[in-house]
Amino acid sequence: MxxxxxxxxxxxxxxxxxxxxxxxxxxxxxxxxxxxxxxxxxxxxxxxxxxxxxxxxxxxxxxxxxxxxxxxxxxxxxxxxxxxxxxxxxxxxxxxxxxxxxxxxxxxxxxxxxxxxxxxxxxxxxxxxxxxxxxxxxxxxxxxxxxxxxxxxxxxxxxxxxxxxxxxxxxxxxxxxxxxxxxxxxxxxxxxxxxxxxxxxxxxRGLVAENITIQAASRDLHSGMYGGAARNPNQVLAEIITSLRNPDGSVAVEGFYDDVEELPDAVAEQWKRLPFDDKAYLGDVGLAEPAGEKTRSVLEQITSRPTCEINGMWGGYTGDGFKTVIPAKASAKISFRLVANQDPHKIRAAFRKHVEARLPSDCTVTFHEHGASPAxxxxxxxxxxxxxxxxxxxxxxxxxxxxxxxxxxxxxxxxxxxxxxxxxxxxxxxxxxxxxxxxxxxxxxxxxxxxxxxxxxxxxxxx
The missing domain is CATH 3.40.630.10 (Zn peptidases)
Known part of the structure; x- marks a missing residue:
């Protein structure tokens, strides 16, 4: 010795x-x-x-x-x-x-x-x-x-x-x-x-977070008088949010994956040997089907791949009872988890461009950023x-x-x-x-x- x-x-x-x-x-x-x-x-x-x-x-x-x-x-x-x-x-x-x-x-x-x-x-x-x-x-x-x-x-x-x-x-x-x-x-x-x-x-992973607000009419509208004719920002926001993900679970923002690299071979091989149960991980929170990129394991989805998530959304009357109103505004909180080499400022700009390209001509959008940190x-x-x-x-x-x-x-x-x-x-x-x-x-x-x-x-x- x-x-x-x-x-x-x-x-x-x-x-x-x-x-x-x-x-x-x-x-x-x-x-x-x-x-x-x-x-x-x-x-x-x-x-x-x-x-x-x-x-x-x-x-x-x-x-x-x-x-x-x-x-x-x-x-x-x-x-x-x-x-x-x-x-x-x-x-x-x-x-x-x-x-x-x-x-x-x-x-x-x-x-x-x-x-x-x-x-x-x-x-x-x-x-x-x-x-x-x-x-x-x-x-x-x-x-x-x-x-x-x-x-x-x-x-x-x-x-x-x-x-x-x-x-x-x-x-x-x-x-x-x-x-x-x-x-x-x-x-x-x-x-x-x-x-x-x-x-x-x-x-x-890094993080980019945004508050967005879609504005349509100048005030809340009675849905019986304006329904069908007036633009509903709740629907506009929902359509924009839907457009953020592809059917295969990947993020649909243009250029989102441009700088994303694959795991090093040695790390990928080690991960295959590690004890990780996809079904048990989701089952612990009452879920069964992975919702991310279909070609990626759950372990990859939660650690080494970038994501887009809707953290909150609201618009119109949300209290008890019912109010038949078309709201003037609808808002959402949206965040992106980033991986190495992704530039948070580039991702923010691409996201905003994605939203603006899908905005009807009689609507406006305002953005409020909540930090941008790289992976x-x-x-x-x-x-x-x-x-x-x-x-x-x-x-x-x-x-x-x-x-x-x-x-x-x-x-x-x-x-x-x-x-x-x-x-x-x-x-x-x-x-x-x-x-x-x-x-x-x-x-x-x-x-x-x-x-x-x-x-x-x-x-x-x-x-």
């Missing part, structure tokens, strides 16, 4: 021997009601920031609470000139606990319970994101205890406003770009593939990604998955645009952790083996 392997084994053994103490530190953090959306809890948010700063300082990080216009950031450094430096990101704020009556225990009094044969940590923030960020802190603690130093350079950024829209993050990253920039970012706010299979999310993609053959995948595979005994996420995580795009860094999204949560809901939980195995996983990942990245 080499000295390097002996050190790794010693650090992993330290994690196992001290898991109870690690849990107690997590419980201390979970008892702090750091709800960022409610001003009444601003003091608790500050307390959480100060507690984390104290913990990092105890591990020899040059750490401090950094004020913003909102809730503070926590920044800590332990960098090196003789190897890679990573930026680890997590957030210490949590969601409100309402409805409190649905909790089976006090949200900020963490406890170990059992569910479906597994031990779980039950508390608000246990999974999102305090339990996750503490897996990395505890991995650093184990290294410091065994070898006196970390195997690579580390900068830590803990945010206190993620659950309230990160209003201070953009300015903070811009102002501190030189200080925070590292070789790669590590983000621990995601799920495993399943309870036994670790994953690294390398694909995040994020980490190259599947990147050396750091491959090292991290190997480390996770070694820990869990199953091939770690390269996964895509149907959602959008803005911080990943911010790291790329503002700091020039790719991100590895490595999380140990489960899809049934009930984040943002009553009785949030984090599997005890996720916490324990999450710490061990970060020990292995840091060791692999340092080589």
């Amino acid at each position: 080499t000295d390097a392997n002996a050190t790794l084994d010693a650090v992993l053994s330290h994690v196992d021997a001290n898991i109870d103490a690690s849990l107690e530190r997590l419980f201390t953090l979970l008892r702090i009601a750091s709800i960022s959306t409610d001003p009444a809890y601003a003091g608790e948010v500050n307390t959480a920031a100060e507690w984390l700063t104290h913990e990092l300082q105890g591990l020899d990080f040059d750490a401090a609470v950094r004020p913003t216009k909102g809730h503070p950031m926590v920044v800590g450094h332990q960098r090196t000139e003789n190897g890679p430096n990573v930026l680890f990101y997590g957030h210490y704020d949590v969601q409100p606990v309402d409805p409190i009556e649905l909790w089976t225990s006090e949200p900020f009094e963490p406890k170990i319970a059992e569910e479906n044969g597994r031990k779980i940590i039950l508390a608000r923030g246990s999974s999102d994101d305090k339990g996750q960020l503490m897996t990395f802190v505890e991995a650093c603690r184990a290294y410091k205890s065994v070898r006196g130093s970390l195997p690579l350079g580390v900068t830590i950024l803990f945010e206190g406003e993620e659950e309230s829209g990160s209003p201070s993050l953009d300015a903070f990253l811009t102002a501190n770009a030189d200080e925070l920039k590292s070789d790669i970012a590590l983000v621990c706010d995601t799920d495993m593939w399943d309870t036994e299979t670790p994953s690294i999310i390398t694909m995040l 994020s993609l980490v190259p599947s053959d990147g050396p750091m990604l491959q090292k991290a995948l190997g480390a996770l595979t070694d820990e869990w005994g199953r091939e770690a998955a390269v996964a895509g996420s149907g959602g959008s995580i803005p911080i990943v795009g911010d790291f790329k645009r503002k700091l020039g860094m790719d991100s590895l999204l490595i999380g140990f949560a489960q899809t049934d952790d009930r984040i943002h809901s009553p009785n949030e939980k984090y599997n005890l195995e996720s916490y324990h083996r999450g710490i061990r996983s970060w020990v292995r990942v840091m060791d692999a990245l340092a080589k």
